[in-house]
Amino acid sequence: MKLTVWTYEGPPHVGAMRVATGMKGLHYVLHAPQGDTYADLLFTMIERRDHRPPVTYTTFEGRDLGEDTAGIFKKTCQDAYDRFKPQALIVGASCTAELIQDDPGGLAETMGIPVPVVALELPSYQRKENFGTDETFYQLVRALAQPMEKTPEVTANLIGPLALGFRHRDDIEEVKGLLYEMGIGINVVAPFDATPEDLTKLGQAHVNILMYPEHAETAARHMERVLGIPYTKTVPIGVGATHDFVAEVAAICGVEPKKDLGRLRQPWWSKSVDSTYLTGKRVFLFGDATHVRTAARIARDEMGFEVVGLGCYNREFARDIRALGKEFGVEALVSDDYLEVEKAIEDASPEMILGTQMERHIGKRLGIPCAVISAPVHVQDFPARYSPQMGWEGANVIFDTWIHPLVMGLEEHLLAMFREDFEFHDEAGPSHNGGHAPKPVAAAGATAEPAGEDAPAETGSDVMVWLADAERELKKIPFFVRGKAKRNTETFAAEQGLSEISVDTLYEAKAHYAR
Amino acid sequence: MNQPAALPSSTCRDAPVLKERGQREVFCGLTGIIWLHRKMQDAFFLVVGSRTCAHLLQSAAGVMIFAEPRFGTAILEEGDLAGMADAHDELDREVERLLSRRPDIKQLFLVGSCPSEVIKLDLARAAERLTQVHAPHVRVLNYSGSGIETTFTQGEDACLSSMVPVLPETDARELVLVGALPDVVEDQAVGLLTKMGIGPIRVLPAPRADSALAVGPNTVFACLQPFLGDTAAAMERRGARMIQAPFPFGEEGTTLWLRAIADEFGVDDETFEQVTAAPRARARTAIANASAHLRGKTIFFMPDSQLEIPLARFLTRECGMEAVEIGQPYIHKGLVGPDLDLMPAGPVISEGQDVDLQLDRVRAARPDLTVCGLGLANPLEAEGLTTKWAIELVFTPVHFYDQAGDLAGLFSRPLRRRDLLKLDAANQPSETREVAR
Ligand code: SF4
Numbered sequence: 001m002k003l004t005v006w007t008y009e010g011p012p013h014v015g016a017m018r019v020a021t022g023m024k025g026l027h028y029v030l031h032a033p034q035g036d037t038y039a040d041l042l043f044t045m046i047e048r049r050d051h052r053p054p055v056t057y058t059t060f061e062g063r064d065l066g067e068d069t070a071g072i073f074k075k076t077c078q079d080a081y082d083r084f085k086p087q088a089l090i091v092g093a094s095c096t097a098e099l100i101q102d103d104p105g106g107l108a109e110t111m112g113i114p115v116p117v118v119a120l121e122l123p124s125y126q127r128k129e130n131f132g133t134d135e136t137f138y139q140l141v142r143a144l145a146q147p148m149e150k151t152p153e154v155t156a157n158l159i160g161p162l163a164l165g166f167r168h169r170d171d172i173e174e175v176k177g178l179l180y181e182m183g184i185g186i187n188v189v190a191p192f193d194a195t196p197e198d199l200t201k202l203g204q205a206h207v208n209i210l211m212y213p214e215h216a217e218t219a220a221r222h223m224e225r226v227l228g229i230p231y232t233k234t235v236p237i238g239v240g241a242t243h244d245f246v247a248e249v250a251a252i253c254g255v256e257p258k259k260d261l262g263r264l265r266q267p268w269w270s271k272s273v274d275s276t277y278l279t280g281k282r283v284f285l286f287g288d289a290t291h292v293r294t295a296a297r298i299a300r301d302e303m304g305f306e307v308v309g310l311g312c313y314n315r316e317f318a319r320d321i322r323a324l325g326k327e328f329g330v331e332a333l334v335s336d337d338y339l340e341v342e343k344a345i346e347d348a349s350p351e352m353i354l355g356t357q358m359e360r361h362i363g364k365r366l367g368i369p370c371a372v373i374s375a376p377v378h379v380q381d382f383p384a385r386y387s388p389q390m391g392w393e394g395a396n397v398i399f400d401t402w403i404h405p406l407v408m409g410l411e412e413h414l415l416a417m418f419r420e421d422f423e424f425h426d427e428a429g430p431s432h433n434g435g436h437a438p439k440p441v442a443a444a445g446a447t448a449e450p451a452g453e454d455a456p457a458e459t460g461s462d463v464m465v466w467l468a469d470a471e472r473e474l475k476k477i478p479f480f481v482r483g484k485a486k487r488n489t490e491t492f493a494a495e496q497g498l499s500e501i502s503v504d505t506l507y508e509a510k511a512h513y514a515r
Numbered sequence: 516m517n518q519p520a521a522l523p524s525s526t527c528r529d530a531p532v533l534k535e536r537g538q539r540e541v542f543c544g545l546t547g548i549i550w551l552h553r554k555m556q557d558a559f560f561l562v563v564g565s566r567t568c569a570h571l572l573q574s575a576a577g578v579m580i581f582a583e584p585r586f587g588t589a590i591l592e593e594g595d596l597a598g599m600a601d602a603h604d605e606l607d608r609e610v611e612r613l614l615s616r617r618p619d620i621k622q623l624f625l626v627g628s629c630p631s632e633v634i635k636l637d638l639a640r641a642a643e644r645l646t647q648v649h650a651p652h653v654r655v656l657n658y659s660g661s662g663i664e665t666t667f668t669q670g671e672d673a674c675l676s677s678m679v680p681v682l683p684e685t686d687a688r689e690l691v692l693v694g695a696l697p698d699v700v701e702d703q704a705v706g707l708l709t710k711m712g713i714g715p716i717r718v719l720p721a722p723r724a725d726s727a728l729a730v731g732p733n734t735v736f737a738c739l740q741p742f743l744g745d746t747a748a749a750m751e752r753r754g755a756r757m758i759q760a761p762f763p764f765g766e767e768g769t770t771l772w773l774r775a776i777a778d779e780f781g782v783d784d785e786t787f788e789q790v791t792a793a794p795r796a797r798a799r800t801a802i803a804n805a806s807a808h809l810r811g812k813t814i815f816f817m818p819d820s821q822l823e824i825p826l827a828r829f830l831t832r833e834c835g836m837e838a839v840e841i842g843q844p845y846i847h848k849g850l851v852g853p854d855l856d857l858m859p860a861g862p863v864i865s866e867g868q869d870v871d872l873q874l875d876r877v878r879a880a881r882p883d884l885t886v887c888g889l890g891l892a893n894p895l896e897a898e899g900l901t902t903k904w905a906i907e908l909v910f911t912p913v914h915f916y917d918q919a920g921d922l923a924g925l926f927s928r929p930l931r932r933r934d935l936l937k938l939d940a941a942n943q944p945s946e947t948r949e950v951a952r
Contacts, residue, residue, distance in 0.1 A: 004569050011566040014567075038571045059538050099596070124566065125596060126593055
């Protein structure tokens with residue numbers, strides 16, 4: 001038993017729903033009580049889908065238990081088939097139905113439904129949403145895809161994008177563009193907008209582009225083994241990763257690594273003088289493993305940030321992320337406990353968080369700006385405009401998104417110069433964000449939140465005594481570097497064996513850490 | 516003069532009820548925690564359930580409100596399912612840890628879920644045991660918010676009814692208002708009744724465990740919400756007597772509800788008129804303004820919040836709408852009878868749900884406005900229908916005179932918006948459908 005307040009991932013059957021809802025012509029019959037229908041709103045509200053998810057729930061009740069819940073399942077399954085006439089069905093149980101052990105797969109098999117029926121075994125009390133997406137897609141591929149002759153021209157499958165994904169819709173277009181430049185056609189994109197019939201043709205492709213390992217790695221391995229299709233290991237998020245991706249695909253397919261860099265602006269934007277102020281910004285990264293891994297490289301190599309902490313919530317990738325932590329000289333945090341993540345961020349006191357919607361709230365409370373890089377998603381993560389993360393345009397979008405919450409370069413100098421000025425004064429925060437420090441990310445689409453989230457006290461410490469002068473001096477330092485100054489001074493003081501901090505200590509520390 | 520002018524000869528109370536059983540598209544009772552935890556400031560709601568339950572709460576809350584809100588889910592894991600003794604030990608340990616970290620908690624609700632009920636984890640026993648351990652500082656109660664026993668707002672009913680048996684006994688003649696409303700609305704109700712000379716007035720749930728709320732044979736009570744049947748029964752078992760009335764939505768509903776209480780306390784017509792005349796007039800004006808877009812329009816209620824029947828009464832009688840179908844998850848005539856009495860027979864009254872069949876009826880009727888859950892709203896909008904999400908009716912202050920205009924406004928806004936938006940080219944209406952995803 002574990003007390004949980006906020007979760008990064010839903011239960012595994014929600015993962016299965018993300019696959020089903022991403023697809024067309026597939027229907028999911030889910031043995032579940034009525035309350036589980038809440039999951040529909042994730043798709044219709046957060047993602048603004050214009051159709052109900054293709055899911056029929058049995059919605060059995062207490063009085064049905066011990067009577068004929070199996071009969072209810074069979075009737076629901078038959079009705080759903082008759083009404084929706086899907087090309088294939090998936091059937092399974094939610095956490096409650098798992099306990100009553102009706103065996104939806106076995107029941108459906110006896111019913112003579114004239115289309116493929118794929119049974120899902122998703123252990124609700126052990127696994128989570130991302131396991132559900134990966135396993136469901138794998139089971140569908142295993143049941144439907146067969147070895148077949150390759151297409152005469154070089155083609156690729158794009159695998160992994162699905163419903164409720166972080167920018168999947170736009171990433172698909174970017175990756176298609178990258179492949180187009182190399183003369184590679186598209187065989188199937190799946191699960192996104194694919195039909196079960198499309199899945200039967202997966203075997204024709206020459207390569208699988210594994211866009212999101214979280215959702216399709218098991219299927220990719222399976223297809224490599226059974227259909228002889230190699231898959232890509234590089235996820236093209238960031239300039240460097242996109243170059244590597246193109247090289248990897250070209251090598252697999254034996255084609256020229258042709259690129260059209262005409263729209264790529266990120267490198268110049270990052271080199272231009274205004275970006276000097278980004279140098280050494282201390283960032284903390286948290287999200288799903290794939291997005292954190294790619295973001296870490298961008299942060300260090302393409303933005304010039306310093307990565308002071310990183311981690312992921314999906315344990316399936318714990319080993320990779322720990323290795324990544326080593327590479328960056330930090331201890332990786334693998335946890336789905338949101339309070340633990342908050343603690344780690346507080347301890348690292350970064351100048352910026354690159355995280356999920358959860359970290360956005362953590363940042364709000366701690367007064368640290370945050371840009372979102374990963375699921376779990378929020379209605380804001382589905383912008384109307386084209387906004388990919390992958391490919392050249394993705395690199396441009398990421399540059400803009402990450403610097404938006406930060407104080408702009410020139411403004412940073414003005415803040416230091418006109419510290420007492422009414423407009424730039426200490427508490428005003430980045431002026432282009434509406435001046436609501438320490439809550440720089442405007443919660444535009446979010447539900448109204450109650451006021452009264454007090455900014456944490458920025459001075460004072462359990463271990464160190466700040467003398468009054470020093471504390472006053474600390475307050476003169478602009479807010480966006482104050483956390484760092486405080487932390488550095490305390491570390492410095494501790495190293496020097498001091499228990500009190502004076503103005504001198506503050507400036508000695510400053511000299512010590514000067515870069 | 517305060518009674519409705521003419522009662523229709525054949526009313527919705529006598530109309531046959533269309534009962535359906537199929538897929539329901541309604542939240543479970545856990546959802547009530549989202550508003551109950553705001554109302555009871557020293558209470559914590561501990562759901563004993565699965566990751567699904569935690570995810571439901573998070574999704575229904577829509578956004579993470581606090582670092583540590585006063586609710587959480589003890590997620591059952593593989594090990595808890597195997598040995599029941601262990602599950603109890605685990606629960607005790609989690610509660611211990613929670614209470615030591617949160618000394619502000621005075622009332623702890625152990626909330627049952629589908630998984631805890633299917634494995635027959637006895638939370639009543641756990642609550643008794645934990646009360647003994649943590650008395651007198653913390654009182655531990657339990658109720659079920661599970662989807663196999665409760666729908667959406669029924670969770671509040673289950674929660675409040677679990678509190679009634681432990682209320683102190685009193686012989687005082689007191690009025691208890693039953694239901695968790697936003698403070699601003701509750702204050703208005705108490706204010707109006709106090710001005711008529713009625714008192715003392717108590718509210719269930721009280722904001723804190725140590726309030727003066729008590730119950731006994733001289734207690735009379737009135738429900739503020741139409742989904743509090745079990746709580747009403749629990750109050751009656753304690754000897755209290757219910758004052759029946761239509762629910763206080765709109766000018767008419769509010770007046771009839773207040774009048775019923777005033778009659779119980781022997782308030783004369785003059786006093787009643789004096790207290791209510793001004794807010795009544797305000798309410799009428801506000802409704803007249805807000806309902807301009809509603810007059811003559813048809814409305815279809817999918818079953819959701821249990822407010823459907825009283826709201827249909829308000830919208831048909833005070834806003835000039837015509838109800839096509841009024842669906843409720845379940846119908847408790849002891850509570851909504853007075854509202855049903857005020858509506859002439861005509862609309863389909865349905866109980867339970869088979870969502871696909873019901874959607875077929877919506878598509879056939881093409882009502883001007885469909886009230887439904889969040890899972891159905893956008894899909895119906897994409898089919899060209901106009902919708903109002905039901906959940907907002909539970910989260911927004913809509914009761915009593917000064918919210919009557921807002922209540923009408925909640926329904927008229929989607930219709931006004933549809934009229935306002937001009938998304939086609941200036942001259943020729945476009946036939947191309949916009950990309951919705
Ligand atoms: S329906 Fe049952 S399992 Fe689902 S969220 Fe509600 S209580 Fe939990």
